[in-house]
Amino acid sequence: MTRWGKNYYMNTQNIIGYALIPPTGKSFRAMSPASDTELAGDFHVATTTDADAAMQLADKAFAVYRHTDAKTKAAFLRSIAEGITALGDELLNRCAAESGLPIPRLTGERGRTTGQLNMYANLLEEGSWVDAVIDTAIPDRTPLPRVDIRKMLVPVGPAVVFGASNFPMAFSVAGGDTVSALAAGCPVVVKAHPAHPGASALVAEVIMQAAQKHGLPDGVFSHLFDDGYAVGEALVKHPKTKIVTFTGSLKGGMALVKMARERDEPIPVFAEMGSTNPVILLPQALENRAEELAKTYSESVTMSAGQFCTNPGLLLAVKSEGLDRFKTALGAGIANVASATMLTAGICSNYQKLSKERLGNEAVNIVGKADKLNTENQNQALAVVSEISAADFLADDKFKEEVFGPYSMLIVADDMAQLEEVVGYLHGQLTATIMAEREELALYKPIIDKLSNLAGRVILNGPPTGVEVGNAMQHGGPFPATSDSRFTSVGTGAIKRFVRPVAWQNWDNDLLPDALKDENPLGIWRLFNNEWSRK
Amino acid sequence: MTRWGKNYYMNTQNIIGYALIPPTGKSFRAMSPASDTELAGDFHVATTTDADAAMQLADKAFAVYRHTDAKTKAAFLRSIAEGITALGDELLNRCAAESGLPIPRLTGERGRTTGQLNMYANLLEEGSWVDAVIDTAIPDRTPLPRVDIRKMLVPVGPAVVFGASNFPMAFSVAGGDTVSALAAGCPVVVKAHPAHPGASALVAEVIMQAAQKHGLPDGVFSHLFDDGYAVGEALVKHPKTKIVTFTGSLKGGMALVKMARERDEPIPVFAEMGSTNPVILLPQALENRAEELAKTYSESVTMSAGQFCTNPGLLLAVKSEGLDRFKTALGAGIANVASATMLTAGICSNYQKLSKERLGNEAVNIVGKADKLNTENQNQALAVVSEISAADFLADDKFKEEVFGPYSMLIVADDMAQLEEVVGYLHGQLTATIMAEREELALYKPIIDKLSNLAGRVILNGPPTGVEVGNAMQHGGPFPATSDSRFTSVGTGAIKRFVRPVAWQNWDNDLLPDALKDENPLGIWRLFNNEWSRK
Incomplete structure (x- = not known):
């Protein structure tokens, strides 16, 4: 633990679920780019053993968290937003020291970060994002009867999120990738960006406490430091990892994409890479x-x-x-x-x-x-x-x-x-x-x-800078802007990266997920026998 | 041309857009698996030059076809279905001879094939599949105004479809992959499966004629034969190809996936591979x-x-x-x-x-x-x-x-x-x-x-065989069942493989695509300022 500011201590340890990992000896410090000097805090370098432990625990947590109800997930996200706001100037100052970005810009970024969390909480509470589609049975159809089939989106499994250097809050520990993965029902293991470990530590602590507060399973969130590449590589290659997100250079993104493809079970990497924005x-x-x-x-x-x-x-x-x-x-x-x-x-x-x-x-x-x-x-x-x-x-x-x-x-x-x-x-x-x-x-x-x-x-007639976070935003594009133009990393659409459709065929109504039950207990929009309705 | 049956001639030539390619000398014949003998028809092996020509033409066609209105595309698909039905017993008999599958099974498969085409025509006519999302401007929002942003799905570009051996109609030339790509607005180049070139030729001719009838751009559809791998490889590696679909073995699917990944511009391959269906x-x-x-x-x-x-x-x-x-x-x-x-x-x-x-x-x-x-x-x-x-x-x-x-x-x-x-x-x-x-x-x-x-x-409580073609079907699954569990290759959801979201920011109403205009001229379901409506 290192004191930061008047009221806060930064956890310089790695977090795996609800456990702080004892230091193993190796550590690094953040640099202030404005002064080229070291900032307080010896951040402990995680090991590949830690990476394995985090992914194993994330996989265990997934068995529970994939069924966690929307209300609880929404409350979790709102608590993270509150926790970030409660960090106050301490977080902004640490971000500024680590990133060289000015306070007004960081204040805006913090608003975007908490705004994203609350936006996803709203999305979960509304509930229609699961794209429920129901085709009921037609026993007397000829030549063959139609069986009852109902489809919805379900989470794919544990996600690995790489913090980005250029948005130390909005694309980092509790940034758009983490929040959309958690909203989808995927546990998240964050590989903190080594340029802002202090800001990362402060926010990671907030997420851990929010998860505990809402009784979420141990391992729904982990946070690992590394100033090199070994931990990131171990996370991407881990068999329990089901999806990876990254924002950064073309070279860095493609290195992860390549690793993910060469696994026994290839997995998707959503990498947002370079763009010259003509x-x-x-x-x-x-x-x-x-x-x-x-x-x-x-x-x-x-x-x-x-x-x-x-x-x-x-x-x-x-x-x-x-x-x-x-x-x-x-x-x-x-x-x-x-x-x-x-x-x-x-x-x-x-x-x-x-x-x-x-x-x-x-x-x-x-x-x-x-x-x-x-x-x-x-x-x-x-x-x-x-x-x-x-x-x-x-x-x-x-x-x-x-x-x-x-x-x-x-x-x-x-x-x-x-x-x-x-x-x-x-x-x-x-x-x-x-x-x-x-x-x-x-x-x-x-x-x-x-x-x-x-x-x-x-x-x-507008500048490309200034990315609105909302339903209609598309932040993604053909290669090399991203590794898959069919997805976005900003806005509510970003959740689609972490889910896949599953169809239930011929199940009794009471055995189906709530989103697919006849009586629509969640009151969500569904395509029911080819008609959109909320009934 | 080879006579087949009483009333039909099979085009044994390769089709690039509206042109029949003159034979280059190499050809192959279909085998009857039931008799281990050759069937009539010398099918001309395409060259890699043909593959290039087909993709170049598909790319040119795409500039037009991506804007072709839904009604025209729907009429095109319906004409293909009518054409397939009109082939009558000649098609069924040729399929049976080439595949060894019994006529009743093939009759069912033909119904599924024309059913898919008509289902996609309905989907296009209804129109809501483009997932239009509109967030209108809020000029007086603080701290920053909100700009008008509107998003919808657009086609990604020319698709390469590999015919599958086990469904000589429903997963072949006019099968689920082709129809969902064409519905999305993507021109299609089919690499015919060498086990049923005759059935492929009959259906390819139908598609070409339907495209001509509806005045679609030259190159919206091409059809190439090869009893080896050179043409398929050239198609997957071609810079104008934007997506590939395949149904077959794990080995075959992964070979295509690997090729597509190693391109300068990696592209998605949706490969449906092996499954043991426990x-x-x-x-x-x-x-x-x-x-x-x-x-x-x-x-x-x-x-x-x-x-x-x-x-x-x-x-x-x-x-x-x-x-x-x-x-x-x-x-x-x-x-x-x-x-x-x-x-x-x-x-x-x-x-x-x-x-x-x-x-x-x-x-x-x-x-x-x-x-x-x-x-x-x-x-x-x-x-x-x-x-x-x-x-x-x-x-x-x-x-x-x-x-x-x-x-x-x-x-x-x-x-x-x-x-x-x-x-x-x-x-x-x-x-x-x-x-x-x-x-x-x-x-x-x-x-x-x-x-x-x-x-x-x-x-x-039902057998896994018998795949319903509808809105709620999910025919896809985690690796190695498919190369991307987030998509399906059967049902209306299959169209999502061929599209990506594009957002229009700050455009005047009359300059927007119809799906995104204020007055909703298409009458489709849209998420308008966070409310689902058809207004």
Whole structure:
């Protein structure tokens, strides 16, 4: 235990179910990226034996937790949200110290995190998410009678969740992956991200206490630290693991995907990986409001040091006088942006290296570059918007790759046909955006069409950053944006990753799960003999 | 072209869109498994160049077909059903000659095939399957306004469908995979199964004509022959292919899965592979109705020479006097079953080899064996029910594997605890069945629970064979039953394999797809601001 702030102690130990694991000797500390110094707390490195114990216990817990009623699960999620809120400034301060992210941004992220938990509690209480479908028997059907069949979604089993570095709350220990898995009825083993072990420990403790409070089975949640790869690998390869979620780099995601595929029993990995989030600036919009667009994008590119997965990394436009004004205004806007602390020293040096490489390429010019370096803090990223001709972009695959950080590249096409060629050449994306005047959209239908075929979310006249957490959100997209475009990792739809349909055939009414009983005791929406109803 | 029957000619050429591909020289013939002789028709082996051309054309067609309205798609599917019916006895006879399956079984399968097509036409006309979700803007929400977001399912792109040998219509050229892909809006390239090229050719012609009749884009459907693996491999590896479906062996399915994963852009393969479909016979049921159960299972095991994917390959029971009576009756029942022609000589010799190996194992005894060999026909399978102790079954992993054909193994446990251990040791399954008296079910909840965690469909008091095609069907299950337990290959749910959600953010109402417009012009069920409605 390490004291953190006035009122809290962080559990620096690994948690397996309701047990704190005695230290084995190896530990690591969090680094403050702003100061490049160690933060308090010796976090104990878990062993592969711990990973095995956590998965075995999760599997035992699953036998109970898969039948835990919706009300109890909802109350559990609400208690986690309350616990996170109760951590108050201690959590925000620790997050800020570990991530370098500013307090206002983290306050918003905390709201999103507790909002997600409460949203899933509501979803469970409403109950219709299980997609109940009922076809009752037709004994006198010819040539063959129809037997009674009823289907609903059930949890797949223990989930392994990797905490993400860029959202130390909303995509971490009690983030979207954990909450959607727990809501589905899957126990969760979190592999904490080593960049924010303190924030992870504080939240893990909250989840453990909430699970105890609601009498949930031992093992419904475990939390393991590792500053290396051994524990993560052991978790993904463990026979009791049934699904893995990850948010991070393409390289990291694909390494997990590969491991999961090579198991005796291959399992799905939902990996949200890289995305350059192309933004198309149509000619009329540039002509009419170049300066306004420049303002929007100088803010969007630099938000949280460009470390959002929806950061607009590519801007596409056709040469024009309006584009020249946009470039001038964007260049001026970017120059005024102060440097920002990146999440880790590694991420920062990678950003410096990649952006330097890009800018050193003779095909690449600079549109604008931030020059207000904060010399008091370390690991500072200065935003850059660069420029390349469409022909040069098309000539080299490496320009398609993401530069993680406040880096954006403007691709300048000679005409709309060439711009469309660039769109056709892009990889799968989380988002694709069009900035346009209403009257010009009809002219570019094929481009709009290509964008909606490329991405999980298509945006008109808005920045791709700012991901709404709700029913209609799709945060996912064709490879390499994610490992499976058929799912989302944000919003209520994220629960679908952790469930599979099971059909009950010819069971007596009282033996069926409540969601499938004739009298619909849960009052949920069901497809009953081909009619939607709540009766 | 080869004449087949009185009124039909089979196209023995490959079809790419609306073009018949000129022969390149290599061809193969179908074999009659009943006579081990060649059937009429020299089917031209496609080349990898043909595979490329088919996928390129499918991709072009996709740009149009993904927007084809539901009414047109529905009419297309209905025309295919009418065309298949119009082929009349010619199709049934050719299927029978190529597959060795009896005409009554094939007549049923044809009904299922046209039924599936019409079911999907209904689904499209009703329209709610796109899962439209709408969250309208809340400009005055604090701390941040909510932007308008609307989500629906859209097709992923060109699909490659492998015809299956065991259902020459219902899981072949116009089978469940093709129809659900076409319904979703995905062009389909079928790799015809070489065991029934004639039946495939007849149906492919029907689809081509139906596509033309409804003015669908060239390339919405293609049909390629190959008696080897080169064409299938080229199709799966082709960059324009976005999803693959397959029904067949574990080995074949996993080979495709591996190929699809190793692409630059990995794509999903929905492979339905092996399943032993365990059936648990509870003690009271055995005591009360051993003979009736024996009758049910002697029919279920031997149906279509045990070549259904839901064939009950494992029976589990605890030693008892009732079980002895069941064994006696089942042995007598099986002995009376006539031999049946298997689908191909290869499948038959594999069945002979595997069943001989099993029976040669000293842990395995015979409960019953068919001995009425039809000496007029070739490739005959005689049904066998064997027996093994639970301890011996648990001692060797090979007994878990499927023997494709009319082979079933009774696992005899000393007590219920040992039976439960066997259930815990089984692989994922398409189906799991319990034969029980009502009053004893409450005693064995943990076993029932384990079964529902193991399989896609759990059946009470009925044989697993006979797969209802409807909304509530789940034909899929944990690995190795399928490559992804979250999907089904039978019923309306099968369409979900071919679609992904896309969210539109901040679009004007008239620019949105009809399914997402404010006024709901399609009149479909939608989740509108968290309320289900058809308004």
